[in-house]
Amino acid sequence: MIEVRNLRKSFGAHKILEGVTFKVESGESVVIIGRSGGGKSVLLKHLIGLLSPDSGSVLIDSENLCTLNERQLIRVRSKFGMLFQGAALFDSLSVAENIGFVLRKQKGLTDGEIRNKISEVLEMVELPGTENKKPSELSGGMRKRVGLARAIIYKPQIVLYDEPTTGLDPVVSDSIDKLILRVRDQLKVTTVVVTHDMRSARLLGQRILMLHEGKIYFSGTPEEIFNSTDPVMHRFVNGISIPKEHYF
Numbered sequence: 001m002i003e004v005r006n007l008r009k010s011f012g013a014h015k016i017l018e019g020v021t022f023k024v025e026s027g028e029s030v031v032i033i034g035r036s037g038g039g040k041s042v043l044l045k046h047l048i049g050l051l052s053p054d055s056g057s058v059l060i061d062s063e064n065l066c067t068l069n070e071r072q073l074i075r076v077r078s079k080f081g082m083l084f085q086g087a088a089l090f091d092s093l094s095v096a097e098n099i100g101f102v103l104r105k106q107k108g109l110t111d112g113e114i115r116n117k118i119s120e121v122l123e124m125v126e127l128p129g130t131e132n133k134k135p136s137e138l139s140g141g142m143r144k145r146v147g148l149a150r151a152i153i154y155k156p157q158i159v160l161y162d163e164p165t166t167g168l169d170p171v172v173s174d175s176i177d178k179l180i181l182r183v184r185d186q187l188k189v190t191t192v193v194v195t196h197d198m199r200s201a202r203l204l205g206q207r208i209l210m211l212h213e214g215k216i217y218f219s220g221t222p223e224e225i226f227n228s229t230d231p232v233m234h235r236f237v238n239g240i241s242i243p244k245e246h247y248f
């Protein structure tokens with residue numbers, strides 16, 4: 001479903017991705033871990049064509065994003081739902097408007113059909129009846145759920161999550177993780193999660209990829225990652241900070 005080949009990206013002299021290669025199969029859930037500032041969000045943005053690489057390629061369903069024009073890119077992007085860091089809701093819009101504004105552009109849907117779709121996804125994220133609330137009235141965990149509802153209303157084939165549990169307490173994080181699993185299983189979506197929350201990574205990843213020094217340094221099942229004796233992996237999963245000089 002997703003194939004990344006030798007992806008390289010720099011911003012000025014700052015090399016972020018230095019030859020990233022991996023595949024995600026259809027229906028698989030993959031977690032990308034790595035230190036803060038290591039390029040995880042930059043990598044996610046390449047998957048959806050929001051950033052273009054200096055070299056290398058991203059293939060979605062065998063289509064190379066780098067060769068597509070803007071209209072073709074929009075078609076490929078419609079396969080994706082994305083939950084951004086901080087949920088990225090519009091504060092002046094209600095929950096229903098935040099979730100439904102993209103649907104309004106779709107021809108052929110009546111107001112009643114849009115309302116039904118919105119209430120269906122709000123049920124799915126366990127926020128029924130919150131259509132008329134404003135994001136400012138919601139807790140951090142609820143805002144994430146609204147962001148997730150917006151990400152899945154199109155019935156995407158792939159959902160990307162950028163730090164879905166950052167800033168949430170462990171109980172709320174746990175409920176968001178369970179929701180991500182439910183969405184994966186019910187909608188049969190391919191799932192890619194970027195996180196530095198190791199508890200989430202263990203729960204969500206059928207496979208975990210470690211992005212380190214601009215490359216996929218390690219790839220394995222949660223068990224392989226957590227039992228690894230590799231010193232970089234061991235220090236990362238146990239939350240021991242690695243001296244910066246190790247990276248550059």
Ligand SMILES: Nc1ncnc2c1ncn2[C@@H]1O[C@H](COP(=O)(O)OP(=O)(O)OP(=O)(O)O)[C@@H](O)[C@H]1O
Pocket residue numbers: 011016034035036037038039040041042043196
């Ligand atoms: N558009 C941009 N222009 C210049 N530099 C950028 C841009 N986007 C990201 N960067 C830089 O790329 C580096 C990697 O950022 P990125 O957000 O991908 O890290 P991350 O691994 O997701 O970190 P975190 O876990 O803290 O979110 C950072 O140094 C960031 O400042």
